[in-house]
Amino acid sequence: MQSQSLYGLSKLALLNTAGYAKCVIPLDKSSSICAPNNTGKSSVINALQFPLINDLRLTEWDGHDLDETRKFYFSSDQSYILLEADLPNGPVVIGVAGLGKIAGYAHQFFCYPGKLNLEHYTQGKTIVKFTKLFNHLKEQGFNPIELKAQELNALLTGGATPFDGDINLKMIPLNNVQDSAIYKEIFRRILNLHKLGASDVKRFMLRVFERHMSNSRVDFYEVWRRSFDKVNRAKRELKALESMQEPIAALESMLENQTVLKGKLAAYAPKIDQALIDFETYQQEQLTELNIALEDIEHEKHEFEQKQQLYIQQSRDIERKQTQIEQWFLDYRALKSEFELVNKATLKVSLTQLKQDYESLSHSLSSAQGQSLHTLDYRISETQKQIKSLKLQLKNLEFNLFTRMREDLSLKEVEEISRILNPDILSFATTSNGDVEITDEDAFGEFLEQLSANVKGGVLTLPGATIKLKKLSPVQMQTGENKEQLTAQLAALENSLKEFKQQREVAANVAEKRCTNPAKRAIKCRARTS
Numbered sequence: 001m002q003s004q005s006l007y008g009l010s011k012l013a014l015l016n017t018a019g020y021a022k023c024v025i026p027l028d029k030s031s032s033i034c035a036p037n038n039t040g041k042s043s044v045i046n047a048l049q050f051p052l053i054n055d056l057r058l059t060e061w062d063g064h065d066l067d068e069t070r071k072f073y074f075s076s077d078q079s080y081i082l083l084e085a086d087l088p089n090g091p092v093v094i095g096v097a098g099l100g101k102i103a104g105y106a107h108q109f110f111c112y113p114g115k116l117n118l119e120h121y122t123q124g125k126t127i128v129k130f131t132k133l134f135n136h137l138k139e140q141g142f143n144p145i146e147l148k149a150q151e152l153n154a155l156l157t158g159g160a161t162p163f164d165g166d167i168n169l170k171m172i173p174l175n176n177v178q179d180s181a182i183y184k185e186i187f188r189r190i191l192n193l194h195k196l197g198a199s200d201v202k203r204f205m206l207r208v209f210e211r212h213m214s215n216s217r218v219d220f221y222e223v224w225r226r227s228f229d230k231v232n233r234a235k236r237e238l239k240a241l242e243s244m245q246e247p248i249a250a251l252e253s254m255l256e257n258q259t260v261l262k263g264k265l266a267a268y269a270p271k272i273d274q275a276l277i278d279f280e281t282y283q284q285e286q287l288t289e290l291n292i293a294l295e296d297i298e299h300e301k302h303e304f305e306q307k308q309q310l311y312i313q314q315s316r317d318i319e320r321k322q323t324q325i326e327q328w329f330l331d332y333r334a335l336k337s338e339f340e341l342v343n344k345a346t347l348k349v350s351l352t353q354l355k356q357d358y359e360s361l362s363h364s365l366s367s368a369q370g371q372s373l374h375t376l377d378y379r380i381s382e383t384q385k386q387i388k389s390l391k392l393q394l395k396n397l398e399f400n401l402f403t404r405m406r407e408d409l410s411l412k413e414v415e416e417i418s419r420i421l422n423p424d425i426l427s428f429a430t431t432s433n434g435d436v437e438i439t440d441e442d443a444f445g446e447f448l449e450q451l452s453a454n455v456k457g458g459v460l461t462l463p464g465a466t467i468k469l470k471k472l473s474p475v476q477m478q479t480g481e482n483k484e485q486l487t488a489q490l491a492a493l494e495n496s497l498k499e500f501k502q503q504r505e506v507a508a509n510v511a512e513k514r515c516t517n518p519a520k521r522a523i524k525c526r527a528r529t530s
Contacts, residue, residue: 011084011116016127017073018043022118045191051083051094053184054109054149070105074098078127084116089168091115097130109152112137112144113167153180383497390490392427400427408445413452
């Protein structure tokens with residue numbers, strides 16, 4: 001006796017998808033997938049929806065939306081879901097390939113006659129990209145066909161397609177192609193058995209056979225549901241009563257306990273009433289005592305406030321008397337200092353000081369004669385500039401721009417460059433907090449060399465012009481060896497500035513006194529003060 005051949009799905013393979021690098025599940029015999037929770041069992045089973053349902057509107061992904069599902073299964077163009085089926089015309093392979101992130105995690109269907117071998121999808125240790133897959137399969141002797149979702153659905157259910165002459169995929173032999181949605185819904189529910197109940201099976205089966213009923217307008221599922229509605233209602237009520245046995249028993253126990261509590265309340269009610277009366281009496285007595293204590297406290301508080309006001313007034317009187325005494329001592333010290341007799345030594349010292357002041361004032365008066373206020377102001381201004389320059393040189397004596405230029409140039413080159421620079425620039429500090437910040441030592445040295453190359457023989461050569469600098473004097477900068485000399489010059493200039501200011505004050509005082517006559521000396525006073 002010849003054995004009958006079995007046709008149907010024979011193998012499911014996942015390649016670089018759903019968290020699997022490689023997964024192969026045999027489907028020609030009974031298979032069990034056992035693993036802990038959240039390890040990908042449902043992902044393998046749900047993957048069958050892509051090649052067999054292929055209409056994503058009819059699929060179910062355990063609460064995840066379609067965008068998350070596409071990204072999960074087809075994260076790259078090297079992700080494949082492959083299904084092998086043994087059909088009467090021979091084995092065929094139905095594949096779903098990912099197009100990657102650039103294509104928005106979309107996928108593409110394809111199929112070809114032949115056995116499924118995962119080595120055909122690898123090249124060495126690398127998975128072949130979908131863009132190169134067809135050429136790679138053709139080299140292996142296969143003829144892959146790229147399909148749209150509608151074309152794959154028609155091939156599976158027996159609909160007409162342009163590829164009927166190339167391949168036969170009629171895996172769901174329906175007499176009417178319009179029934180494919182019902183069978184796909186049944187298949188999807190079978191994949192998720194936990195969501196398939198007895199009522200769902202009856203409803204789907206009636207939808208399958210309703211086309212063959214005599215009256216297609218009759219809703220057989222509704223007729224069946226109404227027929228068993230009373231029975232189902234009685235079952236629900238019985239089930240509800242059975243589930244409420246424990247709450248009913250608990251309620252009976254509560255009612256018995258309620259009776260006991262009522263008896264206790266009846267026994268304790270007179271005692272509770274007497275206790276409330278006693279408590280009311282006790283409360284009134286306590287309130288009376290507290291009111292009396294409160295009146296005593298209020299009276300004591302009033303007395304304390306009066307004492308406080310008295311103490312405050314006394315404190316203010318004491319402060320006023322203290323201020324008067326302090327003023328008296330101040331007046332006493334002033335009068336004592338003014339009228340107290342001094343000894344002879346103090347008088348000599350005072351006389352010597354007065355003579356020195358007189359001689360200094362006489363010297364200032366004689367020096368101020370013949371000099372206008374404008375001349376003295378000019379000398380004071382120039383002396384202040386010299387003092388400022390010397391202070392800057394003295395402050396940055398060791399680390400200034402002049403010293404830095406001497407590291408890369410000769411003294412003659414620095415002197416020629418200094419003819420065109422402000423003298424105070426060369427006194428700026430080059431330390432971390434100085435006015436000159438050198439960010440690149442090499443670049444600054446190259447710049448100085450370029451500048452020196454343009455200043456030769458006292459002539460500054462510029463693009464389109466030359467400037468003769470021989471008539472300009474070079475800047476004479478001091479070094480660390482001249483610190484004592486600089487200090488002495490600075491002290492001399494400060495003394496000169498002090499004398500110039502004193503002479504200016506004396507000259508201004510003399511000019512003001514000479515101009516006391518209002519009309520006769522107005523013109524002469526204006527000339528002198530200018």
